[in-house]
Amino acid sequence: MEMKITVSCPTPNRCTLLILVLFSFAASPLHASLSFNFYASSCPTAELIVSNMVRSASSSDPTIPGKLLRLLFHDCFVEGCDASVLLQGNGTERSDPANTSLGGFSVIDSAKSVLEIFCPETVSCADIVALAARDAVVTAGGPAFEMPTGRRDGRISNAANVRSNIVDTSFTMIEMIRLFNSKGLSLDDLVTLSGAHTIGVAHCNAFSDRFQMDSKGNLTLIDTSLDKAYAKELMKKCPSGSSASKTVNNDPETSFAFDNQYYINLLGHKGLFQSDSVLVEDERTSARVEAFANDQETFFRSWRDSFLKLTTIGVKTDDEGEIRQSCSFAN
Ligand code: HEM
Structure with missing residues (x-):
């Protein structure tokens, strides 16, 4: 379809500006963006x-x-x-x-x-x-x-x-930051959205490389950022050779509640994945972990913002x- 645009120019400079503005509109894809109550008339329920x-x-x-x-x-x-x-x-x-x-x-x-x-x-x-x-x-x-x-x-x-x-659970902080940034998510979003691990389960193979059982059944911590008593508990639930389908709760304290317990666990060195533990070990994120552990409302407010970005x-x-x-x- 051919479109004719007539531009009247008060001065040559203004004319260049006007044409630039018109071209930038033509080049940007037209999006009907998301909206609240999008289905209000088409599907109210x-x-x-x-x-x-x-x-x-x-x-x-x-x-x-x-x-x-x-x-x-x-x-x-x-x-x-x-x-x-x-x-x-x-x-x-x-x-x-x-x-x-x-x-x-x-x-x-x-x-x-x-x-x-x-x-x-x-x-x-x-x-x-x-x-x-x-x-x-x-x-x-x-x-x-x-x-x-x-x-x-x-x-x-x-x-x-x-x-x-x-x-991946083996990602370093830099690798996580890079991937989250590439999705438009910040360091703050990373800490906040990781709070999803306050519910749900994980298969043993997602974390069992963080400790080892020797021939006498004793625990050796491979990842020393993990609390020893917690690692022992995990080892009991996931003895080597345990079936690949075995799972443990991500949050050992309040497994089915979406709350700020995940961050309290992190402060106690009870993050299940290595990628959880780094959030409290790294000085760029530890203060945020502490703030969420101390105040659930702060976490919930941040959750809303980060979740809306994720979605x-x-x-x-x-x-x-x-x-x-x-x-x-x-x-
Ligand atoms: C930041 C890096 C993250 C890593 C490395 C990671 C990794 C994992 C892994 C390995 C599991 C266990 C899967 C299994 O064994 O079945 C898991 C579970 C889970 N993850 Fe993440 N995750 C990350 C971030 C997130 C985010 C951003 C969300 C959501 C906003 C999320 C939500 C969950 C939930 C809810 C579960 C439990 C799933 C279930 O119960 O079936 N995770 N995650």
Whole structure:
């Protein structure tokens, strides 16, 4: 389509400025950005359907909140928050070994099935994943807040993109900062979002390289930043050769409560992963850990801000994405 623009120039300098402004508008992609109550007229019950589904699934299975929260993290860090992690098939993100322990898919699918009855082809799986994670935190006793919606579902999901975008427990502080920065997240967001480990579980192989059992059954700490008594407890739960499916709670004190106990644990050198422990060992982050350990409200306020940033990473709107009919397959 040809577009004719007539520019009247009061002075040559002003004319150059006006043309520059017009060109910069033409070059920037037009995004209908996310908004609060995006589904207010198209599907007024959307958020209620998701929150009811999360609540009822969590009441019969208390491990659900942790699963939904981690699912969001792994969705947003790879290709943005576009539900690409849900797509099934050979070579998709979901098939990557880094994602094999993800869960909560059935909750998302159930919410989508109900939404397809009430509001067909209207609510994106990407929004369901984000809303479900927010509601999972609320269900576990964490802070409630409004969240903008309007995300669309991605069509690309490639296992090859997973490893380079997901944090490994062996990452140094610099590596974590670099990856978080590349997603638009700050050092503060890193400390805050790691607080997600106040709920949920981890498989023994995610931390068992931090200690060793000798032939007499005695403990040797490989990672001396770990509290010895805690490491002994972990060793009992994860003796070498224990089945790969064995899990322990991320937060040994208040396992199912979304609270600031994670940070209290860190101060006591009871961070489960090496990537947790570095937050209290490193002087760039230790003060923030202390502030969250001392005051849950400070953590909750920060959680809201960082969570909203996490849930808008690489969001797709308009024809950058679609509204999937089934969350497991592109249309
Ligand atoms: C900062 C670097 C991070 C690392 C290295 C990391 C690593 C891990 C690992 C290894 C597990 C255990 C997985 C398993 O064995 O099944 C885990 C669990 C979990 N992670 Fe993280 N994570 C990080 C940040 C985050 C963030 C930002 C969130 C969410 C905002 C998150 C939410 C969770 C949750 C909720 C669980 C428990 C999952 C369940 O119960 O199924 N993690 N994480």
